[in-house]
Amino acid sequence: MKLTKSIKVVLVAISASSLVLAGTTTGNAAPKKALKSIRIAAVVKGLDNPFFIGIKEGIEETAKNYGVFANVQAAPGLNDDIGQANKLDSLAGQNYDCYIVIPISSNNLSQAVGKITKKKKTVINIDSPIDSASLAAAGGKVTSFAGTDNFAAGKAGGAKMVAAIGAGKKIGLIAGLAGNVTSNARIDGFKAGAAGATFVGPVNADWDTTKALDAANAMITANKDLAGFFAANDQMAQGVGKALKAAGLKIPVYGVDGIADALAEVKAGSITATISQYPYVMGKMGVEACIIAAQGGKVPASTITPYYIIDSSNISAALENKSTRGYFPNQTPPGAYNDPYTALIKK
């Protein structure tokens, strides 16, 4: 009798302590939730750029696959930093377990994230990073960041272009919204990768096709010896492509993102290559990170999302459309990539 009693005591002690231990290894204090009761809210930049539509698709499809609820909102416009903060505020006051955010500037969502952190809800930051200093000042906490290493992506592009056009040539640079961290990283990365080349610009074209067209025209007129162009995103690369066509210039132009229109242009030849990002994968990772957190698991602090250079050599594979809604192709990279989140989700 005494033995069974002591065995019972030991068993109770073991299970109690394992429960306690399980609790302390979580990244946050949220209780475990069943999949179907998890509610996720997301605020992306603007839906006038297909890149963010890709993120939206990734979030919505992944949510559907796992059976969780997702509400994807977007800022009213690509430069409406205040409007985006308003949106996140609106959602912060509602009953969501987790928030996926892509800030327009590195600071504009910090206060809203602070409010969410105060409510002890999880925040996952994807694509564009929130500045850590302003986040800390607002008392905000980001559980996980998943985004492309824009510097590395730019660098790969720079190296490839120099390999294609030769050393010591002049390359035109078209940047995004002034002061934007993502744009700066890509441009700086490209310059680092394009060793020995000289550069014209960077000129800001606010992520806009027409502005990029105008900027490229000006550069072409002023520099007759331009050997190539790099635009910090595909929509701007499209503008550059149009300018080159109008000028009858056949020099390479690289973009970044991998949106459907750009892929079509790569196939047609008006854009030479795009350093494709995988917004669908980012959205997927965001949802998965949310689920892990809601289930009380430990979320990896940061993950690099994949990029691939797509040009005429691998365009056909990229154009395969795997979207369930037939939306657009190139959702996942043509090769393997690292998704540390999937394994951590408890079914």
Next chain:
Amino acid sequence: MKKRGNNSDALAKASASDSNLISNLQVKFKDPFFWSDWLVVVAFAVVIGFFGLIAPAEFLTLWNLNNILVAASIPTIIVVGQTFTVLTAGIDLSVSSTMTFGAVSFGLAFTNGWSLWKCCLISIVAGAFVGLLNGLIIAKRKINDFIVTLGMLSVASGAALVLSDGKPRQIISESLSTLAINDKFNIPYLMMVAFVIVLIGHFTLFHTKFGTHVLATGGDPDAARAMGISIVKVKIAVYVISGALAGVAGILAISRIGSAEPAANTAILLNSVAAVVLGGVSLFGGRGSIFGPFIATLLLQSLLNGLTVIGVAAYYQYLSIGLVVILSASLVRTEK
């Protein structure tokens, strides 16, 4: 018998005054100017009622109403300035760039160690300066205000980029954060600032000589000139007001965003024009109020908030806002 007689007398009197009331109301409802004043209030009530009915647990919470007030603060300040310019039959298309220019000036001063108050002053003075340029060119050179302020939109925007070298400056300030995040009696500080400006604007417009002259300048500039009102001075003044208020809005934007951003926010401009029209201010000048556009701003922000809260996709949100504005503008028949 007597009692019944008395009753029927009373009834007759009552129905006579009732029919007076009804015919009075009928006259009022047929008057398009009645609607231009009251439409925005009715529309606002409809929007709140709509979202309150379909999602009371999410929309009608104190937290959410607080969000709406915060979101409406910056647009409110801009709209007061815009109202003054539109009342003179003008318009200020440079407000969003002026706001950015003020914010960037603030940022420059702040990172150079100036005191918070001086930085705020710089933003307002910078905004007023842009307004002064607008006013001088419009009033003295007699060039169309649409064109001048459109040009100034680019000039101020470019100046902001030059001053900031295209880079945002982080502004970390305890006081500004408190301003942006906190509230008293559930009214956010930001909205208190905005509301004070609304009150000052209302008072100036309806209780000072200057306000009457603004209405006269917009209503009939020839008549105003004939009575000796200096149209030039009035026009310059309203653009300075608009610019200075844009500078104030720039300070509040910094408090909310945490940095002085060099890129102009065009949504602010478009919403200010929408709110001015919705609020019953005639684009031909001379007729309007300050409270109308203020309520219209609250309406627009409530609409944006409500649609987000009930999960309407972003595409439909653009559509809804546009529809509301067009519908209201067509109902408000302010013909000249």
Next chain:
Amino acid sequence: MTNDSFAIECKDIKMSFGSVEALKGVSIYAKPGEVTAIIGDNGAGKSTLIKCISGVYKSDQGAILINGKEVNFTNPEESRSFGIETVYQTLSLIEDLSIWQNLFLNREITKGFGPFKVLNKYKMKDEASKMLKNLDVYIPSIKSRTRKLSGGQRQAVAICRAAGWGSSVVIMDEPTAALGVRETAKVEELIKRMKTQGLAILLISHNFDQVLRLADQIWVMRQGELMAGLRANETSGDELVALITGAKSGRG
């Protein structure tokens, strides 16, 4: 006739626009408490003369005397400071402002001091009612917007404003040109009542019947020159026509 019995006297006014001589030396006068009409065909120079008197133009040569004293002004504000008020053909009323606001336009009464001057609406409304009452003009509510008034009512308001602020001369340019028969009659009654206030009324009108009904003194102009100065009770419509067209010449 001594000169200081004239509310206003113009001596030898000359005005040219480039090579066009609009006024070739015109001398007129108007007595207080009288309606003085200026008539003439188009291009006679009536409007130009009136604009010199109201300060819109500064005449090249000549003098203007108010109550016997020579005055100089270069803009309408200065002319107003000598008690000269004008009722323009367009009335210069702001439609979306109320009647009392129009009556006090640019002459608003304020209370308070320094930078904290507030409109004294109570006083203005009170004074506005008095201005209208002085000339027996009946408007149901001085708070209603001017837009809601009929043509005749607006004319009456504009006239009351001029009469209320003017202390020497009130100029009226075609006051009933746009009005119907009944409203014209009402405005003419109003003009007659103004005479009792001791103002000199300068009336420009194409309507000779009206001129003969209202005026005490008539000045006839033709091509920048003064053709004749007559007392209304000593002349006839036919004679006026003859003088205007030049069929009859000289001082009648």
